[in-house]
Amino acid sequence: MSQLIFRQLFDPTSSTYTYLLGDAESGVAVLIDPVLEMVERDLKLIDELNLKLLYVLDTHVHADHVTGAGLIRERTGAKSAVASRAQVACADVHLKEGDVIRFGTHSLNVLETPGHTDSSLSFYCNGMVFTGDALLIRGCGRTDFQGGSADQLYQSVREKLFALHETTQVFPGHDYKGMTSSTIKEELAHNPRLAAQITADQFRQVMKNLKLDYPKQMDRAVPANQSCGFLSSKIGETMNVPTVRVNDVRQNVKNEMTVIDVRRSDEFNAELGHIDGAHLATLGPDLDAFLKSRSLDDRLMFVCRSGKRSEEATRLALDRGFKNVLNMAGGMLEWNQQNRPVVRS
Numbered sequence: 001m002s003q004l005i006f007r008q009l010f011d012p013t014s015s016t017y018t019y020l021l022g023d024a025e026s027g028v029a030v031l032i033d034p035v036l037e038m039v040e041r042d043l044k045l046i047d048e049l050n051l052k053l054l055y056v057l058d059t060h061v062h063a064d065h066v067t068g069a070g071l072i073r074e075r076t077g078a079k080s081a082v083a084s085r086a087q088v089a090c091a092d093v094h095l096k097e098g099d100v101i102r103f104g105t106h107s108l109n110v111l112e113t114p115g116h117t118d119s120s121l122s123f124y125c126n127g128m129v130f131t132g133d134a135l136l137i138r139g140c141g142r143t144d145f146q147g148g149s150a151d152q153l154y155q156s157v158r159e160k161l162f163a164l165h166e167t168t169q170v171f172p173g174h175d176y177k178g179m180t181s182s183t184i185k186e187e188l189a190h191n192p193r194l195a196a197q198i199t200a201d202q203f204r205q206v207m208k209n210l211k212l213d214y215p216k217q218m219d220r221a222v223p224a225n226q227s228c229g230f231l232s233s234k235i236g237e238t239m240n241v242p243t244v245r246v247n248d249v250r251q252n253v254k255n256e257m258t259v260i261d262v263r264r265s266d267e268f269n270a271e272l273g274h275i276d277g278a279h280l281a282t283l284g285p286d287l288d289a290f291l292k293s294r295s296l297d298d299r300l301m302f303v304c305r306s307g308k309r310s311e312e313a314t315r316l317a318l319d320r321g322f323k324n325v326l327n328m329a330g331g332m333l334e335w336n337q338q339n340r341p342v343v344r345s
C-alpha cells in the first residue's frame with residue numbers, strides 16, 4: 001500500500017473540518033465535507049500536492065454551512081458523492097452501507113450512521129473514521145431536525161462506530177473547543193453523552209433537554225446542499241423541473257453556472273434588464289442551436305420574464321439529456337422586485 005496523504009483543514013466560521021486523503025504513489029485523492037467559502041484554499045492545496053481529486057464527499061446534508069462539493073466538482077471534474085438516502089439528485093454517486101470508494105491503493109468504507117440526520121454517513125479508512133456529526137469529540141451532533149433521532153444515533157454510535165477497533169482515530173465533522181481528533185477508546189471512556197455506561201434512555205433524555213437554537217445558516221444551507229451547494233432547488237410541483245428561487249441565486253451566479261435568458265432580444269435589454277453575464281438564447285431555434293453547442297454536463301440556469309418560458313426551456317434541456325439544469329422561478333419580474341442588480345445595454 002502506498003503512503004496515505006492526510007490533511008485536516010478547518011473553517012473557523014462554521015467550525016467545520018474538511019479532510020483531504022490522497023494516495024501518494026498514484027496521486028489521486030478524495031475530499032470529505034468541503035465548505036463553500038473555503039473552496040479556493042482546498043483547491044490550492046490539492047494543486048500544490050499535485051493531487052487529482054476523484055471524489056468529493058459529504059457525510060450528510062449540512063445545516064450549518066454550504067457544501068463546496070458542487071463547485072469543486074465543477075472545477076476539478078471530481079465526482080460528488082452523498083448518501084443515497086439523502087436524495088440529493090444532483091450528486092454523481094449515491095452511497096449506502098458497505099460501499100467502497102477507492103483512490104489508488106487506499107479506500108474509504110461507507111458506514112450508514114443515521115441519527116444526527118436520517119441519512120448521515122461515516123467513512124472508515126486505514127484506522128481512521130470520519131464521523132461527520134454522528135460522533136464528535138466528547139459529544140455528538142444534535143438530533144432535533146432533518147429526520148434526526150436520538151434512538152437512531154445511539155444505535156449508530158454503539159453498533160457501527162464503537163464496534164470499530166478501540167485504537168481507531170476519530171475525526172469529526174466539527175469541533176468547537178479546539179480539539180482535532182480522538183479515538184474510539186477515548187470516546188467510550190469519556191464521551192459525556194455516549195460513553196459505555198450511558199443507556200439509550202439516558203441519552204434520549206440528554207438530547208431532549210438540549211434546547212438548541214435553530215442553526216443560523218440552516219435556511220440557506222439545507223436547500224443549497226440538496227442541490228450540491230449551488231443553489232437551492234426544489235422540484236416544481238406542476239412541471240416537475242428543478243427550480244430555484246430568486247432569493248437563493250447567489251450574486252456571482254455567472255461564475256457557477258451559465259445563465260441563459262430565453263426571452264426575445266428586445267426584452268433582454270428592455271426595462272427589466274437581464275442578469276449580468278446572462279447569455280441570450282431565445283426559446284425556439286436559437287435555444288435549440290445553443291443547447292446543441294453545449295456539453296450535457298454543463299450547469300445551466302434558465303431565466304425569462306416570469307419563469308414560464310424558462311420552465312419550458314429547462315424541460316427541453318432535460319429531455320435532451322442535460323443533467324444540471326435549473327429554472328429560475330418568478331423570472332426577471334421577481335428578480336427586479338427583489339432589487340437584484342440588472343444590466344441594460
Ligand SMILES: [Fe+2]
Pocket residue numbers: 060061062063064116133141
Ligand atoms: Fe450536521
